[in-house]
Amino acid sequence: MTAHPSPDLSRAPRRAPSGGRPAGPRGNRVNAAIAGGLAVLALATCAAAAHRPTLDPAQATAVAAELRALYERIQGSPAQRSAALVIAHVAREEPVRACMKSSGFRYTLAPFADPLADSPRLLLPTEVSAVVDPGAADALKLVPQAVAEEPEAAVARPKDPSYQRLSAAKRRLYDDTALMCEPPIEGQTEVSTPEVSGDLDAEFLDMLRRIGADVEVASRMEFYSSCMAKLGYPVHTVGELYAAVSAKFRDDEGTPLRPESSLMPHATAYQQEAVKADTTCRTPAWAGAMSLAQAELAAFTEDHADQLAALDAAWAALEARAAEARAKLA
Known part of the structure; x- marks a missing residue:
């Protein structure tokens, strides 16, 4: 960090103090002392940042793991997020079953398709990843999958086993009734997570923004x-890098590459090298950020101990409700 030079008071127009008396030698000495003090303070601040101890890779990795763990404690682990999803799923299905029953039909709840089944951990938001992770490996590795994904087709509601025993006319009535019993989108049960989670998440992100805004980082x-x-890689941010990698997995018309495309090996190689480059170039800032995060993390955990304990209990209660919901799907 370079200290900004203090203003040259000798060239500044001299303003007479109150009473109209011109500044004398003593006044000049006071001004010089103030200017010198400001310069020393600026240099000391820069020196403190320049000499701030940086964690070694193993220590920085340990702090990053603690931050990720805290993020999942606040946002919920993949298993806890799945618990919230299955509760919402059953809450949407049960009114359909009741509606069908009122019309004289049996209805089997639709099975729950867990979107987080293959997620070992939640991906951090971009602003968090830039600070916590040494690179953007998580996001960049998912580029081919994200580009290739097509909009999900509407899933047909399951037919109860009794459907097969119905006459053709009854089947048509069953289908019409099931369509009528389908709840409107705006009236469907939303996924619910502990209320305190949102409050803590906002403060957690504020903490990481402070770290990212640090002068040295x-x-x-x-x-x-x-x-x-x-x-x-002529990019300035991880977002630009993600866009550049994504573009490699599309042809000139913007269509996602098929697995057998001759361009796929080139796109994959570009992606893999992008991960390595990002890790190399981001590591200096990441190591500095982890040095700050170590103290911030300890303070955050201590300051929010009661809220975190309440959140742990709320997630546990939600998982218990999810077990009951899954039993209804069995």
């Missing part, structure tokens, strides 16, 4: 774009 991040450019 920010100065190290300025190195990112030039470093990436030297490695063949």
Whole structure:
């Protein structure tokens, strides 16, 4: 960090103090002392940032793991998020069954398709990943999947086993009734998570923004774009890198590449090298951020101990409700 030079008071127009008396030698000495003090303070601040101890890779990785764990404690682990989803799913299905029953039909609840079944952990938001992770590996590795995904087709509601024993006319009536019993989208039960989760999440992100805005961390991040450019990736942010990698998995018309496309090996290689480049160029800022995060994390956990304990209990209660919901699907 470079200290800004203090203003040259000798060249500044001299303003007479109250009473109209011109500043004398003593006044000049006071002004010089103030200017010197400000310069020393600026240099001391810069020196403190420049000499801030940086964690070694193992220590930084441990702090990052603690931050990820805290994020999942607040937002819920994949299993806890799935619990919230299955509760909402059953809450949407039960009114359909009741509606069908009132019309004289049996109805089997639709099975729950867990979108988080293959997720070992929740992906951090972009602003969090840039601070916590040494690179954008998680997001970049999912680019092919994200590009190739097509809008989900409407899933047909399951037919109860008794459907097969109905006459053709009764089957048509069953189908019409099932359609009529379908709840409107605006009236469907929303996924519910503990209320305190949102409050803590906002403060958690504020903590990470403070870390990212630190002078030393920010100065190290300025190195990112030039470093990436030297490695063949003219980008300034992870978002730009993600867009560049995504573009490689589409043809000139914007259509996602098919697995057998001759361009797929090139796109995959570009993606893999992008992960390596991002890790290389982001690590200096990440290591500095983890040095700050170590103390911030301890303070956050201590300051919010009661809220975190309440949140743990709320997630546990939600998982218990999810067990009851899953039993209804069996």
